[in-house]
Amino acid sequence: MFQIFSLPLTVPETPAFDREVFQHNIKPLLEGIAYDDTYTMNTQSGTQWDGFRHVGHIDSKCFYNGATSDDFVGDAPNHRCSIHYWAVHGIAGRGILLDYYHYAQTHNKAYDPYTTHSIGLSELQACATSQGLDLRPETEGGDIRVGDILLVRSGFIEKYGELSSEQRHAAATRSHDDLCFAGLAREPAIRDWLHDCYFAAVAGDSPTFEAWPVPEMDHLHQSLLALWGCPIGEMWDLEKLAAKCRARGKWTFFMTSAPANMPGGVGSHANATVIL
Template sequence: MSTNTASSRLSQLLSIFTPSKPATMPPWDPDSTSFPTRQNLPPHPIAPKGASWNWGATDQLGRLNLLTPARVLSARRTITTGQLIPLNLPLSVPATPSFNRRPFEHTIKAVAPGISYDDEYTLNTQSGTQWDGLRHFAHIPSGLFYNGAKGADIEAEGSDVCGMQAWAAHGIAGRGVLLDYWGYTIAHNKSYDAYAQHAISHADLVACGKWQGLDIRPASQGGDIQIGDMLFVRSGFNAAYASKTEEERTKLAKREGEALTYAGVEQSEEMLDWLHDAYFAAVAGDAPSFEVWPPKKDERAERKYYMHEYILALWGMPLGEMLDLEALAVACGKQKRYVFFFVSSPANVKGGVGSHVNGVAIL
């Protein structure tokens, strides 16, 4: 190799990995079969440490970029019976939402009495089965949302930066993977209260996967998780909700501060590394909070943090909560197969913060 060629090659490498030259950092190729681990992310000129804002300066899709036509076509192989399983709770469930959110209201309007009717909804998109969008939660230390958006951008009249309309225009479809942790604990006599602050660790999910016949390591590490998969974790909230009286549900939903607790995935370095490095296109659970609530501090972390900061703000990954995974868990258990085709149609709302999932699993 000539001196000039070597010098040119070195300049190209420096232009990619030197944060002072953002214009020369090319967007990642969504169809790539190899992406950097969380511990080896290249530095970004304006992003907080640990961010992967690498899909382009104006990107609003985040990890949905991984749902390429090739991956969607490949995911169709998971359809073997054609069984349809909707994953949405009724809009009226829960009747009393957590976190002081407004309950769903439905009004019938008579256009021509006895002949024609309309209906009107009043809905907080975060009150039930939901996608948390990229406007929902910022990285707290920097105050930045995904790809550098700020609160002022979101509050500006007419702004649509990181709005739900981008996801709606792209669509959500691909391979889903269920980890039935609730079913695993029942099978192993490891009962817990889904309304309590029960943290589901990475080791717990590894064990759950083995029970289901899945190696939950990324395919790049020899496991069964493929780039662009969508993860669903059943923590048992819907089963617990169904076992309560309406009075008990209301009382539990109205808890405040540290008294408001739910089971969910643990805030830990192992969990962060796995969720990032598996390159899921989206993650979702059945509880009001995908992560254990309130957050538990990882002793190795500099501060008590929310998984939402990483999943939404730093990685641009759709975060689903309160999906109905009960029928799906039963069907997957009967078939001894926990992968399926999943499709979701978010609401096409300019500047939307979140959306009802409108999701269906196809086995």
């Protein structure tokens, strides 16, 4: 079976972090006979990939492979770390889903995905054990293979679907300091595990992947993107996939993604598909 990860481009209705609302317009070419349409969008406002131009290493102000902001903007910009290189080659590999939200709900660990709920390594390991997975790298006898694509369901999409339009707007338009989302913790154990597993990419269903807000600018983004060259997917719709995986008792699958072929691009809609 095929499963598509992307939310409709109109979701979220109001993006967080002051990002632009998606706009769709239909343009008549010949009234009643032919039409075009136009999109106006922020590539970071919905289902997305964070590319290597999105976040750099804060202290050094370097991006992946030593790129700097002068490569992106200014008098002589170039294509270093551009998203279009991903489009040329595509992203394909074995995906592995950790349905942490379901694990938490069924093990008396209920939480609100719109709060700063940090998911530590011990919790991910417990979730994996409940799914019959061993989170150690394959070289250590575990189930994680070099090049796997990690997907983590934190429950954001389910919670979003339960909110009214007014509640969604209020949640997204909180001040930057008041925005809160569940996600991976920034503890050393998580960083070591992510690094040692050599994931080709990571993705989740929340707007930030990591728990938000970030204390003392200690972003997991800078480790993944700037230091390790690991793409981050955010706001992926993992609901139907999680249900199918639970029904089959199978948590790995083949997945592909076709980012936008935009030279100089920072991020992209994911266009991701899984084959179970």
